[in-house]
Ligand code: NAP
């Protein structure tokens with residue numbers, strides 16, 4: 001075991017505290033990563049405020065990790081000391097179920113040892129110990145769950161790609177956003193702004209549906225062709241039957257039926273936003289144009305590498321505001337208030353200072 005510095009929240013809605021945690025010894029297939037940057041995802045907040053269910057406190061969140069390999073296990077073949085790497089939302093899975101074998105480890109159905117994908121934090125590792133995330137100086141991860149960050153991407157703007165980036169890339173890829181497709185992104189926060197950039201780079205015609213027009217200029221700079229405020233109720237009439245695909249990134253409940261009505265025949269509304277409360281769906285909004293309402297969870301390891309390579313090729317990184325560890329509480333409040341442009345990233349050097 002090695003003791004490393006981390007920031008933890010001791011209870012739901014309690015302020016962060018500097019602490020130490022134990023990281024396991026570097027096993028034969030493990031990589032020890034010195035963390036450089038950790039993104040703040042809204043999922044950290046849903047989890048840390050116990051909105052999604054039971055939490056193993058004290059909690060060290062963080063599943064948008066970018067850093068440099070500091071040590072490798074004897075059997076590691078993919079990575080060497082000094083490599084630039086990332087870790088996203090999972091650090092292991094059963095590796096045996098159909099979904100794991102297909103590279104869709106995020107949908108792991110489990111076996112006797114590992115019942116589901118092992119979350120980077122608030123999970124239980126194969127060693128039976130709680131997992132702890134990227135709000136810390138170092139992490140030890142099996143090489144099969146480590147991603148390579150291309151040289152063209154700086155580590156700070158790459159960190160948010162490990163969750164926000166893949167969470168948008170995967171549905172856009174699966175539902176074939178591309179030339180000739182009309183795609184709407186609902187909510188332009190951490191996930192949404194990367195969705196705009198990625199959908200634009202894929203060649204789709206991109207529309208942002210945001211609460212107001214306050215971020216319109218930014219949206220256009222990210223590649224949006226159209227930008228609407230959802231506070232303008234006429235928008236729902238004007239855009240009725242327009243989109244092939246809508247990706248909803250909103251962290252709160254929305255009137256889903258109204259958004260479904262914006263889809264054309266056979267269109268799909270994909271929820272990646274994950275409010276805790278059940279959402280109501282009027283079935284006639286589905287029946288009326290053979291529409292689908294779907295969900296999507298991050299992406300598998302191969303697809304995450306594909307996304308990083310795609311982003312490097314297209315010059316896509318997150319728009320970030322870098323903060324020190326002493327500002328995590330303030331940043332969480334600002335994310336909840338939709339006051340984020342567009343992802344907070346913690347400089348891991350400040351965990352120790
Ligand atoms: P975020 O940065 O807070 O962005 C969410 C955006 O939604 C806000 O910027 C805001 O955009 C809009 N919004 C917030 N509250 C709203 C409200 N009451 N009504 C209408 N719009 C509202 O959060 P994020 O990190 O992108 O995460 C978004 C959601 O995705 C969270 O629920 C998170 O847990 C979930 N998530 C899911 C996955 C997955 O795999 N499915 C992965 C990561 C995160 P505008 O200001 O533009 O309206």
Ligand code: ZN
Pocket residue numbers: 041042043044063089163164
């Ligand atoms: Zn996340």
